[in-house]
Amino acid sequence: MxxxxxxxxxxxxxxxxxxxxxxxxxxxxxxxxxxxxxxxxxxxxxxxxxxxxxxxxxxxxxxxxKDKEELLFVMAFEGFRGFGVALQHAYDSAPPAERIWHIGRAYVDFALANPVQYRLMFMQRSDYLARPAPECYTDFIDSFGVVTKAVAEAMKRGEIKLRDPQETATLLWVNVHGLASLVLTNSHLTPENIEPLFHWMMQMLQREMSV
Amino acid sequence: MxxxxxxxxxxxxxxxxxxxxxxxxxxxxxxxxxxxxxxxxxxxxxxxxxxxxxxxxxxxxxxxxKDKEELLFVMAFEGFRGFGVALQHAYDSAPPAERIWHIGRAYVDFALANPVQYRLMFMQRSDYLARPAPECYTDFIDSFGVVTKAVAEAMKRGEIKLRDPQETATLLWVNVHGLASLVLTNSHLTPENIEPLFHWMMQMLQREMSV
DNA sequence: TGACAAGATTAACAGTGTTAAGTAAAATTG
DNA sequence: CAATTTTACTTAACACTGTTAATCTTGTCA
CATH class of the missing domain: 1.10.10.60 (Homeodomain-like)
Known part of the structure; x- marks a missing residue:
């Protein structure tokens, strides 16, 4: 050279x-x-x-x-990025035994703090989830992967029962997404008054995973 | 006269x-x-x-x-109507002790059988849920009410633990909606392969309600 | 028959996403 | 430094969209 x-x-x-x-x-x-x-x-x-x-x-x-669609997709993708970061942060900053709980908390908190983005990402244009990431967004965190990892490790540590980690993570996901999207939809459920429901839900999941 | x-x-x-x-x-x-x-x-x-x-x-x-919005709303509302009928039918046709399970089944089945409508109703335009019914649609079944009723009655019969029926129904709703919307979103989850997850989920809920 | 009302249409407006052609300035080259 | 090419952007136009106002048609009624 x-x-x-x-x-x-x-x-x-x-x-x-x-x-x-x-x-x-x-x-x-x-x-x-x-x-x-x-x-x-x-x-x-x-x-x-x-x-x-x-x-x-x-x-x-x-x-x-390229077109309106791509602009919207990139906007959604920035949401996915932030979402992944939030879940990863929850994973990193929690003691191993409390990771699953913290991730659930982070999931719901993200939805409540970014309702417009959350709606776009998971409700209005959930089809974007199937789309490959735009180039230059290579440092992308797989949000569901974070949950799966936390679950698999908790299993290895013997904290929760051995099962298919993917399926267990899916059950968690079903619950947090169900709760989040319900709050964004139903005016009777507000960020303040879901706290008891959130706790109940997470305890149920924790119990279920132990049994 | x-x-x-x-x-x-x-x-x-x-x-x-x-x-x-x-x-x-x-x-x-x-x-x-x-x-x-x-x-x-x-x-x-x-x-x-x-x-x-x-x-x-x-x-x-x-x-x-009146305009495009109303046409869309009426379309969504016909979805709500059919949805309500489906849940009500599940309620009616099941033995009391199995009502909750049957309603859960009917919920998910409706979403899988009518994905386009379900998306419109609960994901793309979930804001329609807050809107009052169009006139002439007076014979309308409150879907969430069906769940709440089934729950309240199961409590009265002593089959499940006494709690706020509304909150218990919400936990059920969170799960079935979470599962349904996940299936419609995630290509890895298909109507066929969610059966184990559905059963696990419903069993978890049943256990949780009993405890 | 002639007035009237209901039901549908035409024409037009404002706004949208999108493409192709044009322009002015900056960068590159001989 | 002058000529040329590239770059970043704009203008003009097309094919749509939802929506409104004015118009036409047609069957009903006095």
């Missing part, structure tokens, strides 16, 4: 700077989109409004996202 | 016939809409396509439904 000439270096630097600018605008689009999405809702979310919000012409967005 | 003249009778009959015709066209619109909805999906569902399908101009639909 030979050293580059000064001109070549400059060229690369400038290219990098421009690339940086592109990334920043992409970021800006995503921010405006997320904001409009959370205020207007899924139904009234429009590309043209996003464009207007950032002061660009509508077609500019197509230079950064 | 005096007898009507022949002319008055005719008038009424003709008015009734026309009213009948209106109802039939409304029915026709709903059928075409349901069909297009289930083939094209929520995103690509359009009034103009519905109009074309039944051979009317787009604006005709506005003579029968």
């Amino acid at each position: 030979q050293v580059q000439t000064r001109a070549e270096k400059l060229k690369l630097a400038s290219a990098a700077r421009r690339e940086q600018g592109k990334l920043e605008l992409k970021r800006q689009i995503l921010e405006a989109a997320a904001h409009l999405f959370s205020t207007n809702g899924y139904e009234d979310f429009s590309l043209r409004q996003v464009a207007e919000a950032i002061g660009y012409s509508p077609t500019t967005i197509y230079l950064y996202f | 005096q007898v009507q003249t022949r002319a008055e009778k005719l008038k009424l009959a003709s008015a009734a016939r026309r009213e009948q015709g209106k109802l039939e066209l409304k029915r026709q619109i709903l059928e075409a809409a349901a069909h297009l909805f289930s083939t094209n999906g929520y995103e690509d569902f359009s009034l103009r396509q519905v109009a074309e399908a039944i051979g009317y101009s787009p604006t005709t639909i506005y003579l029968y439904f």
Whole structure:
């Protein structure tokens, strides 16, 4: 490998700077989109409004996202990313014996703290879950995998009964998702008054896993 | 009250016939809409396509439904109606001691048999649940009420532990909805292979309610 | 017959996603 | 430094969408 000439270096630097600018605008689009999405809702979310919000012409967005669908997908995917981080954090920060409980807590808390995103991710466009991640999102945490891991390890430690970890994790998932989506749906269930139900549910699961 | 003249009778009959015709066209619109909805999906569902399908101009639909939103709502509501009927049937046709189990079964079966409607009702447009029923849909079964009733009666009979029936019903609901929506979302879970999970889940709930 | 009402249509508007052609400025090259 | 190419963006246009107002048609009634 030979050293580059000064001109070549400059060229690369400038290219990098421009690339940086592109990334920043992409970021800006995503921010405006997320904001409009959370205020207007899924139904009234429009590309043209996003464009207007950032002061660009509508077609500019197509230079950064293939189409509306992809912009929405990336928004959902940022949700999946944050969601995965939250579950992983719960896994990491809890004593092994309490991991499952903490993950359940983190799951529900995420839904309550990010209702708009949660709805998009798991209710309105749950089909996105089947889609492969967009390129450049390689450092992606498999949320369900976190649960499965916690379950499998608890089994290995003998804290819960030996079963198919995947199936056990699914039963957990069914419960936390069921509760979360019910709270986001039913006005009688509020973030405050679900606490007893959440505790009951988690205790039931814990008991069930032990037996 | 005096007898009507022949002319008055005719008038009424003709008015009734026309009213009948209106109802039939409304029915026709709903059928075409349901069909297009289930083939094209929520995103690509359009009034103009519905109009074309039944051979009317787009604006005709506005003579029968206030707007697209109401047509969609009525479609969802027909789903709620069928859903309520299914749960009620499960309630009626099962021996008292097995009612809860049967209702759970009916819940999940409905979701698997009517995935498109279920998605609309409880995932894509779960906000419809908070909306009051459209007039003329007065004979409406409160699905959650069926569960609550079954639970309350099982408590009275001493089959399950005394608790807040509403909260117990909610825990049941959380589970069946969680499972149903997961199956409709996750391609790894299919109507065939969830049977073990369903049984495990229901047994867990039954155990939990007894303790 | 002529007035009237009901049911449907046409035309139009505003807004949407999306594509192709055009433009101005910046970067690159000889 | 001038010429050329690339880049980032815009304008114009198309094919849709939901929705409204005005119009037409047709059978009903006095």
